[in-house]
Amino acid sequence: MSELLTSFRHELHAHPELAHAEHATADRVVAFMQQFNPTEIVTGIAGTGVVVTFDSGVEGPRMLFRCELDALPIVETGVGGYASVDARVSHKCGHDGHMVMIAGLGEALASRPLKRGVVHLLFQPAEETGTGAAAVLNDPAFDCFTPDFAVAIHNMPGFPMHAMVVKSGSITAAVRSVVIRFTGRVAHASEPEKGENPSFAVADLLRDANALVVADQHDPDFRLVTPVHVSVGSVAYGVAAGDGEVHFTIRSASNEGLSNLQAEITAIAEQLATRDGLAVEIDVVEDFYANINDPEVTERVRRAAETCGHEIITPDVGMRAGEDFGLFTERFPCCLVLLGAGEDHLPIHNAGYDFPDELIATGVELFEQIVRDAEGNFEPTLRSHVS
Structure with missing residues (x-):
């Protein structure tokens, strides 16, 4: 696992910001991603959102990978070395880790450039309030980033470390x-x-x-x-x-x-x-909105997880929790993947929760495998062109 990514995760963890106020977080993301020489970085999406684009210049799949910028109004306990500098706010849902996994995909694309297609990395504001996805999708500046498919990961304590919880249909309430x-x-x-x-x-x-x-x-x-x-x-x-x-x-x-x-x-x-x-x-x-995973994109994610050798769990029912990616799943073919953070790990939104650093490489590996599979063999569906 890249020490660069771990260090960046700790930096983000120490400087959390609430929904729609993630200005410094967005600045940190932009500064970090510039070292990977992306094709384009667009800021100010829905206020604080950032889209980082890697374009091969060759016609191919348009892929979007999304993470969240915001933190929670929770007083942190039990985290040493990189604890929140703001006693009122902390990353207790793992969005710091989600951002770094997406950033790690950017690092991978800088080292092993795309052969065809386009990858958009979306750093979305305001997931915790359920308002960020709508703000992004309603922003005309986002129109040019319409994907053939989109993928997001959310870490989930209670499942085995590194296990991929993959389910077609309703995955969150x-x-x-x-x-x-x-x-x-x-x-x-x-x-x-x-x-x-x-x-x-x-x-x-x-x-x-x-x-x-x-x-x-x-x-x-x-x-x-x-x-x-x-x-x-x-x-x-x-x-x-x-x-x-x-x-x-x-x-x-x-x-x-x-x-x-x-x-x-x-x-x-x-x-x-x-x-x-x-x-x-x-x-x-x-x-x-409920996250309704598209069957084809879900199968794409499942194949990538199998290639990476990860344990795959297919639950009978979705999670009771909500996730703001649901509005994306209504607009585009999507898959939200739940990534096991350990069966005994403290739950998200707990004051002592901390994103496990060992998950960073797991998420990056899955994201890159999805990209490599798609650039080698992809036919867009009719739905992927409906805006």
Whole structure:
């Protein structure tokens, strides 16, 4: 494994930035990638995004490999030597490692140039908020980077180190965060009948929404409703509450299933508001499309993993977590690969989590093998030309 890549990973880890604020991270990426003499580097995609292009000059496949720039608002623990310099922010999802694997593909293409086709390396902003993919795809500056296919990796603790979790169809859930606000009318606590108290609507909404859960992922109607925040009124003991809100994160295996679930929750909230004389407002604050892996691209990834000699795991069902690459899978033929980070490794979003450096070479090797296979034998599909 390149010490250059390991050192760069540690540098990125020590200087994390939150979604849509990854300015210094993007600058570091550009400075690092310039040493590999790419054909072009385009900055400012969706604000902080970067696309690094290696073009052979010979007609061939147009390939895109994507990683994420942003970190999380988590106070880091247990990482020495290259811990975050910002006590409020840290790389607890492994995006530092994902960036370095993509950068490593650039290093490989500099050493062993493309024979045909084009490779675009996308460093995407704002994955953690579910807003970065849409911002990139809606930016006219990205239009010229339309690929025949796209691939991304996400490390995944809980699977054996270096194992490739490869699955056609839904590999991650569709996830949405929904805020429901009830507004009534305060009253003196001794005369609650003179106000409209949302407490009962909040309590009933929690109960009724939970009844919509189908927790078995093997069930085609799989859906989760997780309350993440609840509040009613304020700490004023002489006042009956006049407002309340519930925040849910909801999940389904498909985008259609998620929309149906939200519609059911909305209907319940509106019925409760009508019953209790309340106003109700419903907002979506984060939205992750399901990652639906294309069968042909998934098979391409599987063959590359076999060539590299990696263990391949094909799960019966996808992961419950969401990933912002899902919008790419709706637009282009794509495959999101989950890379095992160790069965006993701390989970992502844990304060003590750190991306395993030994995975860098594994990801780079897989990416390069996909490129070599494609430049030797590739026929674009009709869907790959649909924008």
